[in-house]
Amino acid sequence: AQSVTQLDSQVPVFEEAPVELRCNYSSSVSVYLFWYVQYPNQGLQLLLKYLSGSTLVKGINGFEAEFNKSQTSFHLRKPSVHISDTAEYFCAVSDIQGGSEKLVFGKGTKLTVNP
Amino acid sequence: DGGITQSPKYLFRKEGQNVTLSCEQNLNHDAMYWYRQDPGQGLRLIYYSQIVNDFQKGDIAEGYSVSREKKESFPLTVTSAQKNPTAFYLCASTSSPSGNTIYFGEGSWLTVV
Numbered sequence: 138a139q140s141v142t143q144l145d146s147q148v149p150v151f152e153e154a155p156v157e158l159r160c161n162y163s164s165s166v167s168v169y170l171f172w173y174v175q176y177p178n179q180g181l182q183l184l185l186k187y188l189s190g191s192t193l194v195k196g197i198n199g200f201e202a203e204f205n206k207s208q209t210s211f212h213l214r215k216p217s218v219h220i221s222d223t224a225e226y227f228c229a230v231s232d233i234q235g236g237s238e239k240l241v242f243g244k245g246t247k248l249t250v251n252p
Numbered sequence: 253d254g255g256i257t258q259s260p261k262y263l264f265r266k267e268g269q270n271v272t273l274s275c276e277q278n279l280n281h282d283a284m285y286w287y288r289q290d291p292g293q294g295l296r297l298i299y300y301s302q303i304v305n306d307f308q309k310g311d312i313a314e315g316y317s318v319s320r321e322k323k324e325s326f327p328l329t330v331t332s333a334q335k336n337p338t339a340f341y342l343c344a345s346t347s348s349p350s351g352n353t354i355y356f357g358e359g360s361w362l363t364v365v
């Protein structure tokens with residue numbers, strides 16, 4: 138079964154600074170990888186996903202992530218954050234077993250952007 | 253508007269009572285999911301369903317039950333057997349797996365008093 142590790146539970150940064158949220162997954166022949174964002178008391182919204190092709194994936198709100206197969210990583214980056222980026226971010230991997238597919242999530246990283 | 257509707261948003265339950273959380277989607281999605289979210293634990297899968305009249309247990313199915321009688325509906329019952337039911341519950345759906353985006357509802361807060 139797939140698993141996901143988000144290395145930082147909390148990341149504080151100042152506004153306009155760059156940020157990287159780290160994610161590692163257990164190895165597999167092929168994977169689908171996702172980053173979701175959750176604002177307080179709300180559901181999750183997709184930021185970006187990697188299915189195949191270019192290893193650099195661009196998403197909404199200026200976020201991007203790079204798929205690195207050799208390091209089994211899918212780190213999320215933004216060159217300049219805003220106060221409004223304060224939220225919890227979840228990395229997820231698609232786990233296919235017995236013909237069924239489900240998303241396995243990391244424990245999340247709380248990003249706090251300070252003025 | 254298309255989307256996933258969860259109700260109620262907030263629910264209080266006395267110990268020993270069963271409670272049912274509603275999840276309805278009008279996206280014509282085949283697959284539906286229930287996740288539980290606890291602080292610092294991320295999202296853990298309770299049950300999922302790929303087609304009508306079929307569903308599978310997730311990682312933490314004990315104390316929960318579901319049904320999938322209609323494509324658009326996937327209610328979750330939290331039974332009195334669930335030892336620690338206070339949590340945020342999220343329903344999700346996707347048209348078909350294999351990399352398609354999974355969409356989430358706004359969630360339901362369940363508190364046992």
